[in-house]
Amino acid sequence: MIRLATLNDLDEVVRIHKATINNMKNPYKLFKIIIKKGNCYVYADPEVRGAITFDINRMQNPYNKDYGRQKIFWLDQLIIDPTHQGKGLGSKLMVYMIQKSTLQKRFVCNLDLIEYYKGFGFIVHDIVTINQRDQAIMLLE
């Protein structure tokens, strides 16, 4: 059910992104790069119902380019098709990714999702302002 995304999934992933977060100028181009890099997993039954992306780097805070020594597993876009939300698919993708790596995990989310991510063991590491909106940097050791 959860598998690495391929370029065949690109159209569906972009469609779901546009129907949910929709915060990129050129999601097609960006998701193509992410999928080619092997940094996107999808939940498929076999239709793609959701996706999660990640990246590994040494950044402590992507919003002030604060680099550290420790490698961090950054979870990025978690998106579930609106017609399939609330069925536990987002949680399945999140748990799958948490178990993939022993690196420290970080994730930037809207404040209204803090409690949701606390449910996976994340704590609030920092609150940053992005485009005049407060966002939480969540951390899981």
Ligand SMILES: CC(C)(COP(=O)(O)OP(=O)(O)OC[C@H]1O[C@@H](n2cnc3c(N)ncnc32)[C@H](O)[C@@H]1OP(=O)(O)O)[C@@H](O)C(=O)NCCC(=O)NCCS
């Ligand atoms: C947030 C999201 C990924 C959750 O995935 P999902 O499959 O719908 O969630 P699950 O079924 O695993 O869990 C449902 C729980 O999430 C909570 N939840 C979902 N969206 C929420 C939101 N925007 N704010 C607060 N809680 C939310 C619900 O309260 C629900 O809790 P309950 O089971 O106690 O009722 C999904 O709703 C989504 O794609 N939203 C739009 C994109 C987005 O905001 N992504 C997160 C970027 S930080």
